[in-house]
Amino acid sequence: MTTAFPTLLDQLTATLRGVELPRENPHHRAILDTFAEVQRLDERITGPHLTALGPLGDAGQLDQLTGALAERLAAGHDLALLLSSHACCYPDAAEEDMTEDDADFLSCPGEHPRPSGIVQAALDVFAELGDPDAVASQELVAALRRLPGVAEGRWRYADLTQARLAQLLAPYEISTRDVTLPDGRRRKAYRRAALATAPAGRR
Known part of the structure; x- marks a missing residue:
């Protein structure tokens, strides 16, 4: 992951200049x-x-x-x-003025109502697959992309990528692990246990 913004140095610089960081x-x-x-x-x-x-x-x-x-x-x-x-996030554009070409505006947090949650959506995919211990990141994304609606108020499920899924699950402290799958492949995968024990994933 890249360094979080703003860093302490950025905040200090903004304070000295008397400006607010965007x-x-x-x-x-x-x-x-x-x-x-x-x-x-x-x-x-x-x-x-x-x-x-x-x-x-x-x-x-x-x-x-x-x-x-x-x-x-x-x-x-x-x-x-x-x-x-x-x-995304056009601060000077009114939502009613946006066109279909601005569809990625949905990736802005807080602008649209949130569905039941990405954790539960991922658990549902695990359930459809027979609740395996782990599912490869690529396969989980492929399954989630078939869902309607918007994931966590940011991206349409149809537009999810492995990087975007990682960002959505990061706040729940869920990340991929190197896992040897039943077919012998070693892949970056999500474990069901991590999803099930996350606050949003508990039934």
């Missing part, structure tokens, strides 16, 4: 965080990090590299989607 745009933050993740994964699969994996003839090392490449491709796709969508 509110951070969540869409722009998503771009920064996803770009940082792309860079982290690029470093993981190139240079000394690749050498550290050892001989690629080793099945375990090859599986690690394959998993890292899959994560990098997914993160790159998420970044492309973020960069191609309209920025």
Whole structure:
């Protein structure tokens, strides 16, 4: 994750200048965080990090590299989607003046009513899949994208990406873990236990 804004230094500078710092745009933050993740994964699969994996003839090392490449491709796709969508939070535009092209305005927090919650939505997906211990992030997003409505008042479920889901679940202290799935794949995945014990996920 990139550094939270504003930092203590930013706040001190604003105080000395006698100005008020503007509110951070969540869409722009998503771009920064996803770009940082792309860079982290690029470093993981190139240079000394690749050498550290050892001989690629080793099945375990090859599986690690394959998993890292899959994560990098997914993160790159998420970044492309973020960069191609309209920025949200137009402070000078009245909502009634917005057009269909401004649909990403829904990514602004607090502007639209919230549904039952992303945690419960994710738990419902787990239930549909037979309540497995873990579900790969990519597969969970694919299932959530079929839902109608807006996730946490920010993004339409149909527009969710792995990066956006991570942001929505972060306030509940839920994040992906490296998990070996029943089919033998090692992927970034969400565990059902983490969702079920989150305050919003308790039945």
